[in-house]
Amino acid sequence: MNRLFVIKIGGNVLDHPDALEKFLHDFSSIKEPKVLIHGGGKIATKIGNQLGIESNYIQGRRITDAATLDLVTMVYGGLVNKQIVASLQKLGCNALGLTGADANMIKAVKRPVKDIDYGYVGDIKQDSVNTSLLYFLLKQNTVPVFAPLTHADGKMLNTNADTIASVLSVAMSKHFDVRLIFCFEKKGVLQDVNDLDSVIRHLPRKLYEDLLGKKAFVDGILPKLENAYAAIHAGVKEVLIGEASDLVKNTGQETEGTLITL
Amino acid sequence: MNRLFVIKIGGNVLDHPDALEKFLHDFSSIKEPKVLIHGGGKIATKIGNQLGIESNYIQGRRITDAATLDLVTMVYGGLVNKQIVASLQKLGCNALGLTGADANMIKAVKRPVKDIDYGYVGDIKQDSVNTSLLYFLLKQNTVPVFAPLTHADGKMLNTNADTIASVLSVAMSKHFDVRLIFCFEKKGVLQDVNDLDSVIRHLPRKLYEDLLGKKAFVDGILPKLENAYAAIHAGVKEVLIGEASDLVKNTGQETEGTLITL
Numbered sequence: 001m002n003r004l005f006v007i008k009i010g011g012n013v014l015d016h017p018d019a020l021e022k023f024l025h026d027f028s029s030i031k032e033p034k035v036l037i038h039g040g041g042k043i044a045t046k047i048g049n050q051l052g053i054e055s056n057y058i059q060g061r062r063i064t065d066a067a068t069l070d071l072v073t074m075v076y077g078g079l080v081n082k083q084i085v086a087s088l089q090k091l092g093c094n095a096l097g098l099t100g101a102d103a104n105m106i107k108a109v110k111r112p113v114k115d116i117d118y119g120y121v122g123d124i125k126q127d128s129v130n131t132s133l134l135y136f137l138l139k140q141n142t143v144p145v146f147a148p149l150t151h152a153d154g155k156m157l158n159t160n161a162d163t164i165a166s167v168l169s170v171a172m173s174k175h176f177d178v179r180l181i182f183c184f185e186k187k188g189v190l191q192d193v194n195d196l197d198s199v200i201r202h203l204p205r206k207l208y209e210d211l212l213g214k215k216a217f218v219d220g221i222l223p224k225l226e227n228a229y230a231a232i233h234a235g236v237k238e239v240l241i242g243e244a245s246d247l248v249k250n251t252g253q254e255t256e257g258t259l260i261t262l
Numbered sequence: 263m264n265r266l267f268v269i270k271i272g273g274n275v276l277d278h279p280d281a282l283e284k285f286l287h288d289f290s291s292i293k294e295p296k297v298l299i300h301g302g303g304k305i306a307t308k309i310g311n312q313l314g315i316e317s318n319y320i321q322g323r324r325i326t327d328a329a330t331l332d333l334v335t336m337v338y339g340g341l342v343n344k345q346i347v348a349s350l351q352k353l354g355c356n357a358l359g360l361t362g363a364d365a366n367m368i369k370a371v372k373r374p375v376k377d378i379d380y381g382y383v384g385d386i387k388q389d390s391v392n393t394s395l396l397y398f399l400l401k402q403n404t405v406p407v408f409a410p411l412t413h414a415d416g417k418m419l420n421t422n423a424d425t426i427a428s429v430l431s432v433a434m435s436k437h438f439d440v441r442l443i444f445c446f447e448k449k450g451v452l453q454d455v456n457d458l459d460s461v462i463r464h465l466p467r468k469l470y471e472d473l474l475g476k477k478a479f480v481d482g483i484l485p486k487l488e489n490a491y492a493a494i495h496a497g498v499k500e501v502l503i504g505e506a507s508d509l510v511k512n513t514g515q516e517t518e519g520t521l522i523t524l
Contacts, residue, residue, distance in 0.1 A: 047313070047336075050312070050313050050314070051309070051312050051313065052312070070341055073340050073341050073344050073345070074309075074336040074337060074340040074341040075336060075340065076340070077339075077340040077341075077343075077344045078335050078336040078337065078338070078339040078340020078341060078343070078344075079332055079335050079336040079339075079340060081339075081340070082335050082339045082340075082361055082363055082364075082411065082418050083335070083418070085361075085363045085364055085413075086363045086413045086416050086417055086418050087416050089363055089366055089413060089416070090415055090416030091416075094365055094366055095363075095364070095365075096364045096365040097361070097363070097364045099344055099347075099359070101344055101347045101348045101351055101357075101359070102344075102347055102357070102358045102359050103356060103357075103358040103399075103404050104351055104356055133402070133404070136398070137365075140395070142365050142395070149344070151347075151348045151351060153352055154348050154349050154351070154352030154353075155348055156344050156345070156348050
């Protein structure tokens, strides 16, 4: 099967124009089919503050009320997404900005209210991706750029960008050998949290379980690793966790970041 | 050839939730291939005021400075576009929100500075539309929904929605018999400006020239009629000017609005 790179960037790239410019340049240089998923960054908070929309937390969890939903729809779906698309077009990369609502790309359900009402937040099921259109676009050399938004029942829904990246990767695994790349703030998963150079370059399941037994991972990285293995067990070939600035190397065989495999 | 409806709505629909809901319901009931182009409406001005972005005029012409460009990219490309897309999805219409930047749908040039520097405003040439992807999407029963934005040189550009509707109609005329529908605030072009019931139902070129000779048209409608004939001479089969609430009738043979033909 052909390879597909599904690449997620977050605030650590989006909030720094120079880093974003370098990243988009590197991204556009990838020859294989590719999908970009971007998070939000601080710009939504900044514009929200200017509009008097308060960040709303219940029991420490952020809530998406109606005003916040409008804010993220504007900022993620409009400003951030279209600026990335226009920049990529200039770089010769035929980007197409999307939310989950567009062409019903990713259906979701509004998160059910249990202890907390998260508001307009979308949960996605694995079989909710319009893979046929996505596959066609990729075959045409079009590059989908997803904002972290889905939809249900006529409403947009605020949706975790990591989750969108995972769901898209799993869905496209029937057509491609997918490498799902999470760009984060360190070079990779560290063997020693105090040594930034102790990146574990290759983390197959066996080594992961050994290290897990030795309690070698700090708490912050564990959910990421669990999500990575969940994606791999659902069909994704490889998950890479690394720095945005290492993107080009991280699409190759010898990676700078941590390559997670079965 | 198959028919295609290219339908443009402006503030008179967007600013009124009930009118918009009825319009989207009617729009989604159209069985033939269709494209929607929306303008801005008052919401951008309202949010701009909240953000302290001042409307900027030179010699009575509105200028799109950098702050205004960000504003319209957010509001038109994000908030308005995605709310329409999500609403149409609920109505069973497989809408796909687009700007001219997405998949390079509509290339433009930044308007050259002559007497006035209009700022980030896009002018479009007739051959700048990605007709092959648009044609594919329509054949797949996908419904493109365009925000009034194009791009050039890595920047989004604020672009007149009527112009986008005309350019798309002309470009798609090689694949379809296009009826370009402009929804405006009256039922159609009036024979007698003081009589709202004096709609000219059918305005072929010959009658247009007769009425023009008699100075029968008030100034406001003349540029619309000139643009309509320009589109028709460039290959569009029919242009209809009418009220949004008459949309269903205006897609039929017996129209409520003014049907402009050769």
